[in-house]
Amino acid sequence: MAEEPPPYTERLKNLAETCKEVFKQHRLGQGILIPREEVIQRLECCDVCLHLMPNKKGCAKCGCLLSVKVRFKAAKCPIGEWKKKKEKQK
């Protein structure tokens, strides 16, 4: 049976936390988006992840829409996969 995404309340909380960080970066004049190469690296992690929802669009861990989430610097993989991949490439 496919993994269910978290309830809407939790999804909204996750979204609000990410938005808060995005606005903070924007207010500080920092870039809010990541380079295309890094977007691709993040999507590669999601493509092989057990938490990728069957529709291939969302993450069952955080409930986020991945095509949007992966583009923001402030966004984080809830199990740290993006960070691990990035560190391996250093």
Ligand code: SF4
């Ligand atoms: S954000 Fe993380 S947990 Fe979610 S699908 Fe991508 S790699 Fe998996």
